[in-house]
Amino acid sequence: MPSTFLAIGECMVEMAPTGEGTFKMGFAGDTLNTAWYVRKALGQDWAVAYYTGVGMDQVSRQMTDFLNEAGIETGYIRELQDRTVGLYMIQLKDGERSFAYWRSQSAARCLADDPAVLSAAMDNAGLIYFSGITLAILSPEGRQAFFQALKSARQKGAKAAFDPNLRPRLWEDAETMRSCVTEAAGLCDFVMPSFEDEEAYFGDATPSISADRYLAAGAEMVVVKNGPQEVIVATASDRHAFSPAPVSNVVDTTAAGDSFNAGFLAEYLVTMSVTASVAAGARLAGTVIQHRGALVDCLEPA
Helix, strand or coil, rough: CCCEEEECCCCEEEECCCCCCCCCCEEECCHHHHHHHHHHHCCCCCEECCCCCEEHHHHHHHHHHHHHHHHEEECEEECCCECCEEEEEEEEEEEEEEEECCCCCCCCHCCCHHHHHHHHHHEEEEEEEEHHHHHCCCCCHHHHHHHHHHHHHHCCCCCEEEECCHHHHCCHHHHHHHHHHHHHHHCCCCCCCCCCHHHHCCCCCCCHHHHHHHHCCCCEEEEEEEEEECEEECCCEEEEECCCCCCCCCCCCCCCCHHHHHHHHHHHHHCCHHHHHHHHHHHHHHHHCCCCCCCCCCCCCC
């Protein structure tokens, strides 16, 4: 299996509050956040790469420079003349965040428009990581091209990890979201939902019900995050609950789930220990939420 962790999705310009009435510009996005933390946590025998679409303007160049400087490979990123990158602003209240977005012309919406490039990127990966947002921003034809490329890559030995990250406003309708997310889960080795989303949009009463639903869809392993509550890890033959250490100084929960996924996957790729992987994910997320913004320099490079 090639030792490349490939994250696919939308990297955006982030405007994050500084606490002083101003905003700091950075770059973030759910799958990029995970790739950034994976690069920090995973040894250098693994490459970390990002696949998306960008424009050919200055801010797009700044974005790819940022990724390269972080040690994230950008060789497969599509550059489009008539597009640019999206932007979002974080708004905070009592440590909880909400977002305002400007992304209608995001080049990332075209990331699956060239199936050959998409397939080439996936075929060189050992683990492919994507989210519900990755799928939501694509056209229906783009989603099917994405699924075909993913199936082909898995047939060649790649593993796949998926965070449903349910955001109904990005989808045509809730039923399309639920259908596509369920189809994606059935193509993956790891499905990593947040119970808050699953309860709200699938009507699940407990994290175990969420795990059961994704296992029934065809997922190999389901890791259900639930904020400060127990993490459920389930396979067809086994199930365990893990209690993360409490965090008293919650400043900003941005990227909590993204960083948990990074810590979990980086550990699992090396040790294949579920217990160690949950502990690594919870430890990283617990550190991240004590700082402002999505990307926090809380780890030394591996």
